Amino acid sequence: MSSFQKLSDSQISINGTKVKNNSTYISSGIPSLDHIIGGGLPSGSVFIVEEDVLGNYSRILNKYYLAEGIVCKHAIFIASADEDPQEIVKELPQPCAQPLEDDISDATQRTDKMKIAWRYQGLNQVESSFGCNTNFGHHFDLSKHIDNETIKNSQISYNLLESNGLRVNGFRNALFFNLLNSIKEAVNDYKSNGKQDKNILRISILSLGSPIWMALDCEEDSHEGYGQDLIKFMYCLRVLLRDTSAVAFVTIPSHLFDDDHLIKRLLYSIDNAVKIESFTGSSKETNPVYKDYHGLFHITKLSAIYSMVPYVPPSLDLAFKLKRKKFLIEKLHLPPELQETSEREQDDITATPYTCGGFKKKDIDF
């Protein structure tokens, strides 16, 4: 590395990237997610999603991430021990060709704009949904799938991890070692062929640390080293990807872990982390406060790469809803109290003071 650094033109010209703070950013495939984590996923970083209990929404997030990679013609590396990566790829959503209905209605609203009171005109517009006005990233239609031909023509490497009974020095569970080796090869291949400046490598690891991984980790009677391999893997992944043009998107079923101690240790090696809390099957599903949303979205960690100042998101009270053509993360608002309950009517009657003419028919004597 020389002390003088010129911003190379090649960095800017990579499809589907933008340069910010000396780092190349790629989109996660969800513009509102990009917005709340500081503009996207920086290259050379590890991003984790703590899965919801059923894993439905984290799977959708992963599909968006992969689909964005295919649209931007990035190289893709998919690994999973739970299901065949080739099956995952068959269900990737197609990008929306036409502007979304919300955008069209916004445009019509703008033409015949209503006049508002002068004292409110100067105030900033309250923005509860994020990433609507950005050109970075795409929206995808979950009902349509990307055709096989496009997928065949994309650079995708599949890794279905199966235990081969090999013993390695560093890890008790050889699956972690095998996966690290494959990632290392993919990254080195990129570096040696000079592709690093021309393209991005998107790494996706689905359900890392699921029972399939952990069952091999707990062969011995003692419970002492539980999760140690996972912690080591995450640190090695951080070191392997640092200063490269690869980005790792990892989903972890953290609700299955014995204690939260493990995820806290993992967070030190991770750059950005979010957690999905789905309402499906929980008591919050019927709560009227959350009726507009499908779940809550928590930001667990945001770190600054190549900078001292970490990004501060607009809010930490976030909720998400899944539409056919959009995964939307919004600031959580309480719904307006519009329904009149019978109790309230009763309260109103009793509260009416007699002195102000509030009398009832039965009170009239004549």
Next chain:
Amino acid sequence: MSSDLLSSLRLDSNTPNKIFTVKEINNCDSSFIVSSFLSHWIKNKNAVLIVSTHNSLRHYQLVGLKMNYNLQRCIDAGIVIFYNLGDNAVSSLMRNEQNVLKNHFTKIKEKIQKLQETYSDVNIVFDGISHLFDLNFSLSDVNNFCNNVIKLSRCLENSCVLFHCNMSNEDDVTYLMANLLSHKANTTLEVENLPSGLSADVSGHLVIKYPGMKFQDDHMFALEYRSAKFLFKLFDRGVKLFAPGTV
């Protein structure tokens, strides 16, 4: 812009062999402390050995450029040596070799001796002690390693050692290690994110304690040593400290 921090740490005072321990609480990133120290040492033309497991050289270089010093130029000039312990350890792990902390210590010793040939005072920064536990080293290994680094620094005149330790949980080995290092330190810095969330005005809490004061004549008979509590706000060019309650 980091003068607030450096003056609170009394780096300019003439007490030799200072050991600083930084405890990172609640996922707080304290790399700004390393960058502030580096800016001070580079300005004073002191030699530095950076042993890093957490951040890369590129990170410190790019942060340094914003803070008005060029780390890479100092490395080229031989005044700073960057030893990427994490990279080396992971490479040997991937080669399926035994990872021994002693080998890394030998390399560190060699690098310090190399710096000593030209410079009288050599400072040592160790970024990310907690990652050694991620690599499956035992508490006694890591503790011995840190002790050896401290012993090594005692042979050097006017040198400082800065340890960074992330604390993940109270019943965790990283917490124990941070406390062991604090016990050995002259000054400890506790850096914590705001527990209630994130703010655009304040980045976090900083508590500076001076356990080393007990060896000074003025404080020989004091039982409790006053700690300094600050709020800090990070900027691209440095860090600003202010007392709680003020902005």
